[in-house]
């Protein structure tokens with residue numbers, strides 16, 4: 047019997063609008079003080095009337111468009127009833143049979159293979175309050191009524207890894223369109239995963255819903271655990287016959303049964319009489335479409351084709367919106383520099399992009415972290431960064447000196463050519479001078495010279511190090527290596 051996992055995800059996205067979904071209370075991701083931002087509407091007092099937040103509607107449309115969904119021209123709200131202290135009205139205002147966004151699809155790349163995951167729907171709803179169990183049960187209503195968009199995928203996901211990649215992509219997209227902070231640890235992004243096994247090609251079976259997933263890693267691990275657990279049940283001839291909810295326990299790395307899930311009928315959905323049906327004009331949808339930025343996967347594809355950088359580097363660049371924007375600025379400076387010099391070969395651009403990418407993702411990123419800055423607030427302008435790369439490309443500055451120059455640029459906002467001149471960090475480009483230093487080093491290290499001549503080539507690294515010390519790191523390492531080999535009478539293999 048061949049079993050295959052069938053996985054679907056439900057993701058709640060907390061929108062970062064100014065006010066809550068149906069009242070004017072301030073909408074915060076995490077309240078410092080419990081019950082700080084509340085009013086009769088979001089506390090569910092009888093007779094209070096909800097008023098729909100227009101911004102939340104716009105942002106729900108943006109999410110739908112980013113997920114290639116259809117946007118409903120007519121959408122309605124419904125009451126989802128259940129009884130719990132965090133839900134003072136006894137129902138949550140959600141959407142049921144007429145969600146605002148439906149039938150979407152997104153592409154993800156899993157092990158370099160493109161895969162499409164269907165989006166069943168994305169609908170608006172209000173959040174519940176928060177129960178705090180601290181000896182007694184306390185309720186914080188600040189979260190009550192804050193705006194959510196719930197995204198539901200089709201059960202198209204086949205592996206835990208796919209689920210994780212989908213979620214990482216979704217988080218990036220949500221951040222790019224700037225509708226939520228999408229931090230899992232703050233509860234801006236909350237994921238439930240549904241999983242069942244089925245005999246290949248046969249009917250779907252009752253699904254197990256996993257809750258308490260507080261990181262993408264937890265999603266991947268919990269699904270992996272469930273596949274193993276359910277496989278055992280199947281082997282024992284005892285597969286799950288009822289839907290149930292399990293919680294992920296991060297400490298023990300296992301799922302624990304919480305309850306047999308309510309059937310849909312238990313929620314007694316019915317149309318919300320206090321929020322009228324919503325007609326969505328094409329003009330609004332078009333305006334939201336225009337407002338969408340270039341989405342991360344589009345940017346990725348463009349970076350790869352335009353700048354010829356490796357996939358993994360581009361992925362990291364695009365992950366961080368500020369880094370992506372900064373990179374783009376640096377690259378356009380490089381392009382400009384190149385265009386002013388029609389004499390240089392075109393491939394110089396590609397070489398400079400690669401050089402810049404390495405420093406952006408390596409030394410410069412580390413320096414920014416150490417100096418408690420970032421790609422938006424850095425004192426290093428894209429123009430200065432590009433200039434330093436050009437200097438490196440032209441061998442006007444030594445590779446070893448670049449991190450130092452970058453750090454000074456970050457601290458002072460200075461121009462790289464001035465810094466290099468002031469600090470004497472220019473490359474020793476005088477060949478005669480360099481050759482004299484190489485000869486001196488060889489003269490005072492006769493034992494190493496013998497070893498190198500006898501074929502111990504790693505000794506050359508040691509001798510190079512000596513030359514670099516003598517030149518205070520200002521020599522071109524490649525040139526030093528060539529000279530050492532020449533002086534020792536060894537053939538250069540390049």
Ligand SMILES: [Zn+2]
Nearest residue numbers: 069071085088
């Ligand atoms: Zn309120």
